[in-house]
Amino acid sequence: MEYKTTEALAEALRKLIPAADIRVAEPMEGHSTFRAGGAADLFIDLESVADLRTCVTLLSREEMPFFLLGRGSNLLVSDKGYPGAVLHLCGAAFKELVIEETKLTAGASVTLHQAAQAAYEAGLSGMEALSGIPGTVGGALTMNAGAYGTEMKDVVQRVTALDLRQLSETEEGIVRLSAEEMCFAYRGSVAKTRPLVFLEAELALTPGQQEDIRARMQELQAKRTEKQPLEFPSAGSTFKRPEGHFAGKLIEDAGLRGYRAGGAQVSEKHCGFIINTGGATATDILTLMRQVRDRVRETSGVTLEPEVMILGEEF
Ligand SMILES: Cc1cc2nc3c(=O)[nH]c(=O)nc-3n(C[C@H](O)[C@H](O)[C@H](O)COP(=O)(O)OP(=O)(O)OC[C@H]3O[C@@H](n4cnc5c(N)ncnc54)[C@H](O)[C@@H]3O)c2cc1C
Incomplete structure (x- = not known):
């Protein structure tokens, strides 16, 4: 590896792809709809496919892991952060x-x-x-x-x-x-x-x-607003639907409606959602996810698997 520090690697990338916006130690809270989580070592806004190619070639050579970010609506970043580069495709071409x-x-x-x-x-x-x-x-x-x-x-x-x-x-x-x-x-x-x-x-x-088309879109949006806790930060359904079951129903049947860990809570409105009620850390959310998984396993024998992608920590 040629570059000894993240800052030196960032500088090298800035020279190679001047159109990219490259930040060191970028807080990820604002890049995840959970509104929680630590910092990514590097955060790179990319303008073009050519820049993306150059960027991943150098990161691979430097053995720095990278992660492709969309809107972060299915993402939980550990409080310890992500020891790699988060790549964000933000140019007009994308x-x-x-x-x-x-x-x-x-x-x-x-x-x-x-x-x-x-x-x-x-x-x-x-x-x-x-x-x-x-x-x-x-x-x-x-x-x-x-x-x-x-x-x-x-x-x-x-x-x-x-x-x-x-x-x-x-x-x-x-x-x-x-x-x-x-x-x-x-x-x-x-x-x-x-x-x-x-x-x-x-x-x-x-x-x-x-x-x-408009009527159908409005009807489904109304359903979402009625059934889902859209007023709180979340990543949608926390767990995948286990075969033959609904995750929300299993969680409700396990008596976990409204159950909390710190600022994280099993939504009262929809048990399939874990929400950030304000100030939840990623650790609160992960702790609650593990507690829910364990309790549901005890009560139903079904092991829930996260649908949410967890970055920087094992589930
Ligand atoms: C309120 C709410 C409601 C939701 N409802 C639904 C729902 O009804 N159905 C549903 O399926 N999901 C739902 N979700 C979850 C989420 O919106 C979806 O999973 C969505 O597809 C994630 O898109 P994203 O751009 O936010 O991806 P991110 O969360 O940023 O990333 C998700 C995964 O995609 C990868 N990725 C992103 N962009 C690229 C790329 N260009 N190339 C390769 N990999 C890429 C990431 O690396 C990661 O692995 C909901 C989330 C919320 C917050």
């Missing part, structure tokens, strides 16, 4: 949204809400149920995000990604994946087994009546 006939092409940093809104304006149906998920296209591809009977797998036709295994001085590393090659599964995709940075997705939509 926010492009193009509609051609019934195909919507969206950059990785477009939010699902923006994509759904654009689809609605173009009279295209297919995104209504996904419109209330507060993440980006990149995060939603990774998670195969879904709600109310629709998952990303139902609309994704093709994805463009940077394959980090194919990065070298001579190879560009850009790959195009079909829906099949994305290996979508319940809250997962090919990203689990292959180091990919998603750059863009092509979504296949169908023509629809604008008023119907």
Whole structure:
């Protein structure tokens, strides 16, 4: 490793990719919808695919781990922080949204809400149920995000990604994946087994009546507001749905509605959500997650697995 300190590595990166905004010891609280967590050693706002390529090449050579951040709506960062680099795709190239006939092409940093809104304006149906998920296209591809009977797998036709295994001085590393090659599964995709940075997705939509599309989006948003504790910071469903069960019901049946650890609480409104009631640390949230997992295992024999990605600590 050539650079002895994070600051020296940051300086080298600033010279190589001057368009990037590179911060050392960046507090992650503001980058996670849980509003908790420690600092990342490096935080890098990237403007282009070329800069992303240069950045990951140097980080890999320096053996510094890195993490791709979307909107942080499925993320819990340890209070001890993340001993690596958080990469954030923020350039205009990652926010492009193009509609051609019934195909919507969206950059990785477009939010699902923006994509759904654009689809609605173009009279295209297919995104209504996904419109209330507060993440980006990149995060939603990774998670195969879904709600109310629709998952990303139902609309994704093709994805463009940077394959980090194919990065070298001579190879560009850009790959195009079909829906099949994305290996979508319940809250997962090919990203689990292959180091990919998603750059863009092509979504296949169908023509629809604008008023119907809007009515469906409004109906589902009203359902979310009624059933989910959107007034508190959280990362949505804390645990995956175990086969044959609902996590929220198991947690409720274990008597944990409203149960607390420090500032973290099992939501009174929806037991599937752990919320930050104000000032919760990541340790509070993790402690509560472990207590919930253990109690549910005792009462039902089912082991809950986190849906939330935990950065910097084992669950
Ligand atoms: C109030 C609330 C409600 C929610 N409701 C739902 C719901 O109904 N359904 C649902 O599925 N989820 C839901 N979620 C969870 C979350 O919004 C989704 O998982 C979303 O897809 C995460 O997107 P993100 O951009 O925030 O990703 P992040 O949380 O930033 O990251 C999630 C994962 O994606 C990876 N990633 C992000 N961008 C890229 C990229 N460009 N290339 C490769 N990997 C990338 C990250 O490394 C990480 O592994 C909810 C969350 C909240 C806070």
